[in-house]
Amino acid sequence: MSRPKKFLQQTIIIVIAGIIFLSHGLTGCIESSDLTNFFDKELRRAQPYIEKVVFDDPDLLEYALTICKNCTFSDTEQIINTLYRHVVEKYTYFSDPEEKELIRSPQQTISAGGGDCEDLSILLMSLLENLGIKTYLVLTPDHAYALAYDVSINNLWVYVEQSLINQVEKDSGENLRQIYTDTFILNKRQVWYYGGDGEDINQSESFDYLNITYHITSDRPITYYMVPSKQDFHDYADKKPFTYYPDHHQERITDETATCAYMTSYGGIILDNPSWFDAQITVNLEFYSHPSFYKLFENETISSYLIKNTTCVVLEPTAGPYGYPGYDANVTGKKTAIDPKTKEYFFLQ
DSSP states (O other), rough: OHHHHHHHHHHHHHHHHHHHHTTTTTTTOHHHHHHHHHHHHHHOOOHHHTTOSSOOOOOHHHHHHHHHHSSSTTOOOHHHHHHHHHHHHHHHEEEOTTTOOOOHHHHHHHTEEOOOHHHHHHHHHHHHHTTOOOEEEESSSSOOOEEEESSSHHHHHHHHHHHHHHHHHHHHSSEEEEEEEEEEEOOTEEEEEEOOOOOOOOGGSSSSEEEEEEEEEEEEEEEEESSSHHHHHHHHHOOHHHHHHOGGEEEEEEEEEEEEEEESSEEEEEEEEESSSEEEEEEEEEEEEEEEEGGGGGGOOSOOOEEEEEEEEEEOOTSSSTTTTTTTOOOOSOOOETTTTTEEEEOHH
């Protein structure tokens, strides 16, 4: 029974080899990889995608260089972050027509202004490859993304953090750190306030809390209070009950430095000159709004895999404006990383 089965297998291989031979033309050559790719289901599935990755194209190179014009070209992590941010900010995710799989070239994705997960991954990989940065395409049962090869996570984090800070500031319309410095005369028996109107910080999805760091100097003893709102200042001035932070209240000080941390509203500082003489005061205030994106890193850092004992960082180009190199969309199922040049592949754990 074994000989007929073996004979049948050999016959099938010969027939398939003949088909491949004819597909290459009567004068063509059959590469050994053709049969390997045909029988390897991982490569057979990956082939339509990885063949769209472009490695040496003058137009794509010029495009990548334009995007990275402010980068230091010896800084791989800066380039990766810059190209990644360009793709997530400038290109729109949209799915293929129903029941139709379209795999776009980088040029087609650029022309369309977007694409689905594999289109955006192919574009990002092509831009990186044209700048000499090795990539892998990762295929799962229903998703695709990329990896960047040989990345320093510590160096990458510097650029990731700044990009996310820029995004928060863009969305909120304000800087994370706002500095106020002034020297002035506070008249006798007068009060002064600097800060916010008391809006609830939790109403904004961009920030978690507010820290106010303050340094106050005065040539005469003064009193200060940190308060959660401007209304508390008005109540204090009108001799009405008001709310303040007990740990950030001192009387008769001439030099004070501290930080009022984890404030849940946009408050500020009251200065009171209780004496019968004018006081010259210098205040240095830093208002720091802690951005909410740090919650993303509470349980995990930048997601990466080891391939050939080398760190490869996840590039998920459909993560949106708050995506970053190393963002893990928690995709489930088998993950296969394919080298688009050598067609060598690895199963990721």
